[in-house]
Amino acid sequence: MTTSSPDASVHVRDLKKQYAVHEKEPGFMGSLRSFVSRKTKYVEAVKGVSFDLAPGEVVGFLGPNGAGKTTTLKMLSGLLHPSDGVARIAGFEPRKRETAFLKQITLVMGQKQQLIWDLPALDSFLVNQAIYEIPDDQYRATMREFTEVLSLDGILKKQVRKLSLGERMKCELAAALLHRPRVLFLDEPTIGLDVNMQEAVRAFIRDYNERYGATIILTSHYMADVTALAQRILVIDSGQLVFDGDLARLAEQGKGGGKTVKLKLREAVSAAQLAAYGQDVKVDGLSVELTVPRSEVSARAARLLADLDVADLTVEDPPIEAVMAELFGATAKVEKEVVRG
Numbered sequence: 001m002t003t004s005s006p007d008a009s010v011h012v013r014d015l016k017k018q019y020a021v022h023e024k025e026p027g028f029m030g031s032l033r034s035f036v037s038r039k040t041k042y043v044e045a046v047k048g049v050s051f052d053l054a055p056g057e058v059v060g061f062l063g064p065n066g067a068g069k070t071t072t073l074k075m076l077s078g079l080l081h082p083s084d085g086v087a088r089i090a091g092f093e094p095r096k097r098e099t100a101f102l103k104q105i106t107l108v109m110g111q112k113q114q115l116i117w118d119l120p121a122l123d124s125f126l127v128n129q130a131i132y133e134i135p136d137d138q139y140r141a142t143m144r145e146f147t148e149v150l151s152l153d154g155i156l157k158k159q160v161r162k163l164s165l166g167e168r169m170k171c172e173l174a175a176a177l178l179h180r181p182r183v184l185f186l187d188e189p190t191i192g193l194d195v196n197m198q199e200a201v202r203a204f205i206r207d208y209n210e211r212y213g214a215t216i217i218l219t220s221h222y223m224a225d226v227t228a229l230a231q232r233i234l235v236i237d238s239g240q241l242v243f244d245g246d247l248a249r250l251a252e253q254g255k256g257g258g259k260t261v262k263l264k265l266r267e268a269v270s271a272a273q274l275a276a277y278g279q280d281v282k283v284d285g286l287s288v289e290l291t292v293p294r295s296e297v298s299a300r301a302a303r304l305l306a307d308l309d310v311a312d313l314t315v316e317d318p319p320i321e322a323v324m325a326e327l328f329g330a331t332a333k334v335e336k337e338v339v340r341g
């Protein structure tokens, strides 16, 4: 059942966030000096971001470390006040943190936990039931559903501190979605999990999106999360949105707009010989990979098939990891700072 409504839309206009950081020189004398004349440095973490999401849309929010992803999500969930610009989430202004707004959203941060460490997860769920005023019948129905989809049986009554990371993350997600929010901000929800657990979390998020028509903004360093869940990608770099479009179009930006041709040969060929057919040639025994311009894929493939003893040939877009590495390789952390005395 998909229950999308216009309420779950997200509108962001020219959102900005500047952090003030007080600088202190090292040592006792440094402390004394900064006590007398304090230097403030301003970090422009988000520099005017705009986008709109339709109800039920799932977007991957990507960018290098320090690009401004977490800061943006914190502003959208009302934890941080923007320095400028506006956001409207499900019809609300996040900075006001109205109860009705909080009932519509959730923010899950893979690196932070909201469950009470010394108690079983079930106790935290009951606390959330009270905070979000979830009616008993809805609470029971949601618990049944989550227990099944996330295989929570047997772990809900264990002290949270005794759960494995994967078990804890499943409980964190359940706790964060118990009130059935319509807009989800998921910041690295699968971080540190093993591959099977990542897949379980992904499946749960996909199921939740389909069932409740939830709008989702997802950041993840695991591209498998993004390719499995998001139709659309937003890329932020140094606080600015540098790409907004579908995954395929982002892939086209990689390898200088080229495609990857993969060959299985029956007879070995040297990298030097293959250089005539494309760039970035990689040879691993009888497996070969090279990049060819998009407009020439058919002609080059035909030449390869005619000239070499080819057992198999496939043409692929470059993996999204490669595209991101190419886009951000050297600019892993860029920030423009204004120093004021």
Ligand SMILES: Nc1ncnc2c1ncn2[C@@H]1O[C@H](COP(=O)(O)OP(=O)(O)OP(=O)(O)O)[C@@H](O)[C@H]1O
Binding pocket: 019, 020, 021, 043, 044, 045, 063, 064, 065, 066, 067, 068, 069, 070, 071, 072, 335
């Ligand atoms: N509380 C803060 N005070 C000062 N500067 C901050 C604060 N939080 C973040 N920043 C700076 O703002 C910029 C954006 O940080 P943010 O955490 O939003 O990036 P990110 O894209 O989420 O990075 P990552 O992928 O590493 O988590 C960085 O330069 C960071 O150092």
